[in-house]
Amino acid sequence: KAGVTQTPRYLIKTRGQQVTLSCSPISGHRSVSWYQQTPGQGLQFLFEYFSETQRNKGNFPGRFSGRQFSNSRSEMNVSTLELGDSALYLCASRTGDLNTEAFFGQGTRLTVV
Amino acid sequence: AQSVTQLDSQVPVFEEAPVELRCNYSSSVSVYLFWYVQYPNQGLQLLLKYLSGSTLVKGINGFEAEFNKSQTSFHLRKPSVHISDTAEYFCAVSVSGGYNKLIFGAGTRLAVHP
Numbered sequence: 001k002a003g004v005t006q007t008p009r010y011l012i013k014t015r016g017q018q019v020t021l022s023c024s025p026i027s028g029h030r031s032v033s034w035y036q037q038t039p040g041q042g043l044q045f046l047f048e049y050f051s052e053t054q055r056n057k058g059n060f061p062g063r064f065s066g067r068q069f070s071n072s073r074s075e076m077n078v079s080t081l082e083l084g085d086s087a088l089y090l091c092a093s094r095t096g097d098l099n100t101e102a103f104f105g106q107g108t109r110l111t112v113v
Numbered sequence: 114a115q116s117v118t119q120l121d122s123q124v125p126v127f128e129e130a131p132v133e134l135r136c137n138y139s140s141s142v143s144v145y146l147f148w149y150v151q152y153p154n155q156g157l158q159l160l161l162k163y164l165s166g167s168t169l170v171k172g173i174n175g176f177e178a179e180f181n182k183s184q185t186s187f188h189l190r191k192p193s194v195h196i197s198d199t200a201e202y203f204c205a206v207s208v209s210g211g212y213n214k215l216i217f218g219a220g221t222r223l224a225v226h227p
Contacts, residue, residue: 043203043217102159
């Protein structure tokens with residue numbers, strides 16, 4: 001059974017640009033969550049999508065957005081990149097039932113220069 | 114609001130010694146508790162979880178944790194560590210009705226020395 005796939009693994013962008021990250025969940029999983037991991041702030045919840053609807057949202061500015069497609073794949077977009085957006089972005093896949101185990105991808109390492 | 118405190122940022126230990134990584138949480142509602150491990154340049158892997166029932170939870174790789182509601186703690190233990198246990202460990206809570214939002218502690222770096 002394939003795990004959670006995040007692409008790309010590494011990305012370098014310039015301030016002011018925008019970026020799109022992709023996450024393919026485990027087959028059959030309908031819930032996808034995104035987290036940002038930085039040395040200073042640790043792991044912070046961005047948002048969760050379930051059946052193409054955003055079900056929960058963390059405390060991030062509107063520059064951070066996401067969406068989920070009918071096949072449960074999810075994308076996360078960050079517009080007008082800032083240096084502080086440099087982080088490891090992790091995607092977590094779940095069946096969709098409440099409080100079940102989250103399976104994480106290897107993450108996308110975004111560097112903003 | 115819910116929060117998670119991992120009391121030690123780093124824990125050095127010798128191989129085959131026991132280890133305890135401490136985690137305290139704060140919440141006014143029922144919570145579900147998790148421990149995850151992260152190896153360098155990797156995502157997070159679930160070690161164990163507490164949803165309900167027995168307060169002593171056994172996980173993978175010989176780890177176990179005990180849920181203590183009165184002390185709002187969920188400490189992780191292993192009786193004998195290996196070099197391969199060197200990693201970052203994260204405690205997390207999920208709130209009942211919170212739709213799978215995980216709130217993580219700051220992490221504890223476990224360094225196992227030969």
